Every structure is written in structure tokens, then in C-alpha cells.
Amino acid sequence: MAKKDSGKPDGPKGAQKPLSPLLRVPPGGRVGLAAVRADATPAGPAGKAAGVAATAGMAERLGSLQERLYAASTAGDRRRVLLVLQGMDTSGKGGTVKHVIGLLNPSGCRIKAFKAPTPEERNHPFLWRVRKALPQPGEIGIFDRSHYEDVLIARVRELVPRSQLGGRYAQINRFERSLADDGVTLVKVFLHISYEEQRKRLLERLDNPEKHWKFAPGDIEERSVWPAYQEAYELALERCSTDAAPWFVVPADRKWYRNWAVGKLLLEHLEDIAPQYPKGDFDVEECRARLLAT
């Protein structure tokens, strides 16, 4: 089964079942988040210890594929990855960057955390700031929040007229399709936590003075409209999970599963890309002789 230098794994790992089809939101399908247990561990390792070990065990393969992706770009390959992380407050977007993206070579990662839009950003179409933060060929881009905020908080808090909001889903799909046409593999991940788990995590932030900087009283107001956010997420997942840019729902109440699952999704997509080291366009023997003469 293993091919030489194909960028595919060989050995027993190749026999593992892929996770992507299991977590992917089928294009055109309905999404009912209430029916998805946030503490589930579909296809995951047996428990926390095994999960942490399995995630660490992905580092070498991830790093190797990342280096090939980058190397290929130096010879004109425009392919790259964009990992989009969305989820309610405390769902672990930052923790995922730390623990999963932390396994990669930082020089090939382009990370952008989107906050509330600045006045300048508000004066531009909502995709303007997103276009400026895209990964370059060979890079792995990571969005901590994204253009989806413009159909999430924008919907729940009625920041734009409903008519304008309605058009954004199609705009997003066209935008993402155009990215895919340009070599971007989109991996959009919704980190799904439960209402109870969020309370627990917010309380932890309150109870630990070293975590106060992560807390804002506004977080409690956002929580008070939890059902409206779940509905806004369902709509975004239903309308914007496409063949070109699918959404994945990752149960995120267990941090070790969340990290393992996002790492695995990233790994599977990199393996699909199967980037190759480019051939040198120079005469190796001639260069070696010249070098040895120095």
C-alpha cells in the first residue's frame, strides 16, 4: 500500500479510518447541534492519556508534510491550507492554536485572530480584512474566528439589516470557492461545547486571577443569547458547508479530543494534498565540484 515518496503514510497508520467523513457536515444537509453530544469522542483514542499521546505522535508527520508543502511552493506550487476555527467563548480556539498548531514549524504558519472590526475595517466590505490575512502558497493559515462572525454575532446582535445578512452566505460560498480554485484547502472547524461546559470554563477564569485577563463581563451577556448563537451556527453550517469548503463539527468539551481531532483533520487534508519536494533545477555534480573547490 505504501508508495515511495508519495507523501502518504505507510505502515499501520495508513490503516486508520479517516475522521473527516465522520465529522463533515454534508453539503445541503440539516444541522441540529442539540443532537450532537459535545462530550463525545467519535473515532477518538480510548481516553485522555491515549489522546494526548496520539496528538503528540502526529507532530512528526504533520511537520514533514508542512515542510513538503512549503518546499513545493518555492517551485511555484500555489497550494496551501486554511484552518478556520469557530466556536462559542471558551470553546478552545486559542487552546487549539497553542496545542495543535504548536506542533508545526511556526515559520510556515500564518495566524490571524479576528477581533471586533476596527472603524477602518467597518468602512470596507466584510471580506476585506479576511482577504488581507490569507495564507500564501506553501503556508498553513489559521483563522481564530473569521468572516463567519459576520453571519454569527452580526445575526444575533442584528448588526446589519436581515436583507443584507441573507446575501452574505452566498458571498462567503463564492469567496471560498474562489480560494479553492486558487489552491487553498479550506478546513472549517466548529468547536462544539455544551452550555454547562461553558459555565464551568467561565467560572475557572473567574476563580483564577491569572485567567482574569481572558474574562470580560460581556461574556455573560453573550451567554444569555446562547440559543440564538446555536441557531446562527446551524444556519452557517447548513448554508456554507460546500464541496469546495466543508464544515466539520468537532465535539470540544474534552480538550484532549478536540486537539486530537483538529490535528487529525489537518493531517488528513495535508495527506490528500500530498505535497512533493521539488526537483532542483541545477546541475548537482557541477555545483558539488565548484563547492569542493572553495
Add this chain to the structure above:
Amino acid sequence: MAKKDSGKPDGPKGAQKPLSPLLRVPPGGRVGLAAVRADATPAGPAGKAAGVAATAGMAERLGSLQERLYAASTAGDRRRVLLVLQGMDTSGKGGTVKHVIGLLNPSGCRIKAFKAPTPEERNHPFLWRVRKALPQPGEIGIFDRSHYEDVLIARVRELVPRSQLGGRYAQINRFERSLADDGVTLVKVFLHISYEEQRKRLLERLDNPEKHWKFAPGDIEERSVWPAYQEAYELALERCSTDAAPWFVVPADRKWYRNWAVGKLLLEHLEDIAPQYPKGDFDVEECRARLLAT
């Protein structure tokens, strides 16, 4: 000796001798690179195994200080770090980013690799592209090459008239001083390798097809003017090692020492900054009560 929450290390680590004074180029001093052994390991661990372990052992402390630095910025602290990496081809700038910056949380790092200037960049003053890549408050910025190329390759290859070049050292010093005034701790590192080690590393790139993408025949031409580069580095180190922005010479023939030394320099500077978690500006008890009611 240990103070609670002071951001300083306690225990035996606090007793270690600092590395920074040992490697720092004294402001106004002369630099003779030929007299500095590139395979030396000043104040370093006893050997490779101990060095690799010591570097890995810094991860937790580095990560903790990095988080405090970032947390402080959310309350208005403008302090940040800018690590500048310079060195001849194959000196290990990329390897340092991978192995040392890879110990940190990638979301707090802003990495910029400077290539040959684009036509647009050439139409601007040489510091223009550098100003756009600076770390924001709370971040650790990393420059893989930097504005120093404009007094290095620019000098050796006579890309600008000598008169114009002469003014750049003072411009750089004013620029870096202004950064320091704005809360930037500059750590400028020259990765010092020997002529023989460079040959060995270039040969390795030629001998391994998976490393061909890192090689260009032009690397041999650059090597042919090695003495001119060493002189250009000596001038840059002499003229631009200031109190506000000192240069450090890191012997880099041994990769494990290079990684350990850069990690240690970063750690010592972060400990000097001693960033603190900010106090929350909210009523913890009131928030807890409101949260428990949800």
C-alpha cells in the same frame, strides 16, 4: 531569593550565570570574528544530549513568560520583544525559528522572513518594509534576516553608493532606539558559523534531494566573497551594538548550542521584562453570582 509572582525564576535556575553579558558585543567595542571560534559553547551545557534537554527544559518557563507578556498587553502594556536573526547562508536562522520559536505559543509570535526586496519595496526607504513587520504589544517578533541586509549584502554587492550606505548605520541606531522607547526589547543575534561548516552544510543540501529546494547555485557565489561578508558583519556589529539594542554573537557550528543559546537569551530578556498578569477590572463576586444564575 524567590519573589512570589515576580516573573523571576526561583530555585537553582536563578543561580545560573546569565549568558547575555558573555555574548553581548560591548557598545563602541571592536569586533574580530576570526578570533571567535564558531564551534565554541560558552557557558553552555556539557554536550549535545544535555544541550537538547536543557533547551526543551526552557519551554515551560518561556511559555509562561510569553503568556504574561501577552496578557499584560490586553491591559495597555506596550512591551514586546523583537528577536533579529542574522548570519551567513546555512548558519541556522530557519532552524532556530523551528526549534526555539517552536517552543512558544505560535499565536503570540509574529515571524517575518525578509527576502530580496520586491520592486515595490525598492521604491521605499529601506526601513519601510521593516516597520510594517514589527511585533505588536505583547508579541514576540522574529526577523529571519532584517534591515541589516541593507548594510550587509548591500555593502558587499555595492547595491547602493558608499556615501548612502554610511548613513544607514546611524539611521538604524535611531530607528532601533525609537523602538526601544516604545517598549520593544531588541535581541539581535548573529549566528556565527565557520567557512568549513558552511561548506559541509551546503554539501549536505546537495547530497540530499529533499534539501535541494534550499539550495541555489548563487549560494556558492556568495560564499566566494566570505571575507567581505565577515567584514560587513564586523562593521554592523561594531556600529550598531548599542545599549538600547545590543548585538549578541552566538557560535553556531553546533546546532544544539545555537538553539540553547538563543533560547537562553530570549528567556533572560523576558525575565528582565518580568511581565505581570493584569488585574481584572470587574467585580469577581458579582460576575460569579450572575454566571451561576445562568
